[in-house]
Amino acid sequence: MSFIRNPHLVQSHLYALLVFYLFSIFLLALAWEFKLEGVAMGVLDLPYDGDFEVAERWRFVLTSTGFAVLAMVVPFVLLKRLIGSLHQSYNNLVVAQAQSDSLARHDPLSGLLNRRVFHEQLATRLDQPGVGTAVFLIDLDRFKQINDTHGHAAGDVAICTVADTLREATAGWQAAVARLGGDEFALAVTGRFSRLDLATLAETILAKIAAAPTGLPGVAFSATMGIAVSPVDGMVAETLLQHADSAMYRGKNNGRAVFHFYEASFENALRExxxxxxxxxxxxxxxxxxxxxxxxxxxxxxxxxxxxxxxxxxxxxxxxxxxxxxxxxxxxxxxxxxxxxxxxxxxxxxxxxxxxxxxxxxxxxxxxxxxxxxxxxxxxxxxxxxxxxxxxxxxxxxxxxxxxxxxxxxxxxxxxxxxxxxxxxxxxxxxxxxxxxxxxxxxxxxxxxxxxxxxxxxxxxxxxxxxxxxxxxxxxxxxxxxxxxxxxxxxxxxxxxxxxxxxxxxxxxxxxxxxxxxxxxxxxxxxx
CATH class of the missing domain: 3.20.20.450 (EAL domain)
Incomplete structure (x- = not known):
């Protein structure tokens, strides 16, 4: 596959091979006409006129070399085009494979990680010893109203705006940001942090979402967030996500546009x-x-x-x-x-x-x-x-x-x-x-x-x-x-x-x- 990945190197080798081949033909014709022909004829006991004119001998050498050149040019051109076509096909395949890998790992609208990959990364983060991981579950408020009133295009703009906001707000953190589906987002941060650090990050995210331009008159974004922290709230990805969802549900019940840490007492009340x-x-x-x-x-x-x-x-x-x-x-x-x-x-x-x-x-x-x-x-x-x-x-x-x-x-x-x-x-x-x-x-x-x-x-x-x-x-x-x-x-x-x-x-x-x-x-x- 190397000749497909680097066609220019192959072409340079082909040029060198062509020159070597033509030069060999020329030397072989020259040796044959001036030396080897008489020897071969003598071995075969055939009549041979050694006084043949020198000009005729050179004519033969050049003619045979010229035919060799013609015999090589056409295959060379075809081979060169074939290699170029294979290289283009290979590049297209590489691009398509990269796009396929990206689609398999990322949400196509927001460009964030999708649910499956986020879950895998969260599980990997939880396996790291000596560090904590916090899961933030974020849900836009009244997103359905935006879709119903202004159309799904406006809803897509809201999704992309929130995605950009989350990337910006988590810069400097060891964070994985994902769109789980619809208007629900998640991020996982890993490292050494305090509850105050997480609260500050949550406030920053909510403030940035609220301040993000919507492009829609009279419409402002807001979001509600739930936070669950390992190892206190769980050491399994599913458990942390469930507890973060419980905390977010509490925020939805308490007026929206807020964040809450997970509390077992609230979950008990929720189950009740x-x-x-x-x-x-x-x-x-x-x-x-x-x-x-x-x-x-x-x-x-x-x-x-x-x-x-x-x-x-x-x-x-x-x-x-x-x-x-x-x-x-x-x-x-x-x-x-x-x-x-x-x-x-x-x-x-x-x-x-x-x-x-x-x-x-x-x-x-x-x-x-x-x-x-x-x-x-x-x-x-x-x-x-x-x-x-x-x-x-x-x-x-x-x-x-x-x-x-x-x-x-x-x-x-x-x-x-x-x-x-x-x-x-x-x-x-x-x-x-x-x-x-x-x-x-x-x-x-x-x-x-x-x-x-x-x-x-x-x-x-x-x-x-x-x-x-x-x-x-x-x-x-x-x-x-x-x-x-x-x-x-x-x-x-x-x-x-x-x-x-x-x-x-x-x-x-x-x-x-x-x-x-x-x-x-x-x-x-x-x-x-």
Whole structure:
């Protein structure tokens, strides 16, 4: 293969061989014509004219040498071209092999190491005695939004920009930088370093990513990072990567654009959360979350007028779990609509046994009230459950309305047109209550229980103002958290329409609701 790798050396050898060959032919022809021909003829006993003219002898020598030259030139030219072609093919093969090796080892978009090679290098680094290795796992924040909004070309620019940033930030470190796939990057640094050194490097990387030019108006990059360090967090490549991923997940949960070192306690909490998520999905599917009903009474009569629908998780091992411990997770998992549907189906079936005219109030989340199909979904659910829409009340918080007021306004108007009443829950705890009262189709205000947590004297003026506001807007008012008779009397004096709280009943399972339907209880004031 050396003649392919160095064709110029071969060509010089060919030139020398050609000259030697031609010179040999010339000497052989010369010797033959002037000396050897007569000897050969004498040996063969053939007639020979030794007086042949010298000019003719030289003509023969030159002619034979010329024919030899012609006989060599054509093969020489062909051989030279063949060697040149083989050399070019060899160069192309070397380039292709180099490209193939590069593709096998590097990510084609960013030029960084790929997942396989990074894993191999990390394993090699971990085998080095006497030095530590730290693994950084880096994930771009809201990368999907960049792709969806600005196109995949913009996403590719983001990937390449981050790759350049990582190369620059790790200059001077014994670092291996890789793109693991998508918008996920990894780097391994080896040497003698402190936790402060790693934290400084992490801060530098995040700052450089945030400062990198995006070329997109109004778009800035940010990333979240998790760090795991050997030997404390593990001595196997898979373990370190898993722990770095756990630390990064913690950062994603804590607002992004941050870094965290791996902590076993967080991983335990993460596993507990994953277990709870699985149990919650199963609980919703199997109707382990049961409806509870808290009485709502009219004032001043204190007659039962309806119930607020609440949820309790009947956990097989942990008993009753309260809503504040699982409703936020339900919303994060996107299961709140399924949960509400299950509760309403059960409540509608029970409500058919109630005396006519009782109200059923149900809380809805912001995602539900913003959904275009929410009114139709609720109407179909009530129709299937044979529950009159005129006896259904939707409770929505101010915070739920803030997210998308436009969609909320349209849906609230559609609900009112269907006969469903709308209550603004926890009124007074938001920042834009007056705006919502004047702009949205709201029938009732529910005064938050926090206004009654302290003494009546300290809160009375604020509650009076809310009551006066509701009356001026021709809205009914419900007071939540009423726990003693003095407060109930005070609310009655100031024309509050409805009340609910422990004074009239705690949230009850369906088995205990029947007792409230007894004629003797229904006819007089309701007391818990």
């Amino acid at each position: 959360r994953m277990r709870l998520e699985a149990e919650l999905r199963q609980a919703i599917a199997q109707r382990q979350i049961q409806p509870y009903y808290q009485p709502i009474v009219s004032l001043p009569e204190q007659q039962l007028v309806g119930f607020e629908l609440l949820a309790r998780w009947m956990h097989p091992q942990h008993g009753v779990i309260m809503p504040q411990d699982f409703i936020p997770l339900t919303e994060q998992l996107g299961l709140i609509k399924s949960l509400t549907e299950g509760l309403l189906i059960q409540a509608f079936a029970e409500a058919r046994k109630w005396p006519p005219g009782l109200l059923l109030a149900v809380n809805v989340s912001s995602s539900m009230i913003e959904s275009d199909d929410f009114p139709d979904w609720l109407a179909e659910l009530a129709r299937t459950g044979d529950f009159p829409l005129g006896h259904l009340e939707v409770e929505v918080t101010e915070n739920a309305l803030v997210a998308n007021v436009g969609s909320a306004r349209l849906n609230l108007e559609r609900l009112r047109a269907m006969g469903v009443s709308v209550a603004l829950d926890d009124f007074g705890t938001g920042y834009s209550g007056l705006y919502h009262l004047t702009q949205l189709a709201i029938d009732k205000i529910k005064i938050d229980r926090s206004f009654f947590d302290t003494s009546l004297d300290n809160q009375s003026e604020m509650v009076k103002a809310i009551l006066a506001l509701g009356k001026s807007l021709r809205m009914q008012i419900t007071a939540e958290g009423v726990e003693h008779e003095q407060l109930a009397d005070w609310l009655t004096t100031h024309d509050c329409d409805f009340a609910q709280g422990y004074l009239f009943g705690r949230p009850l399972p369906v088995a205990q609701v029947a007792a409230l339907m007894a004629p003797d209880r229904h006819a007089g004031p309701l007391r818990a």
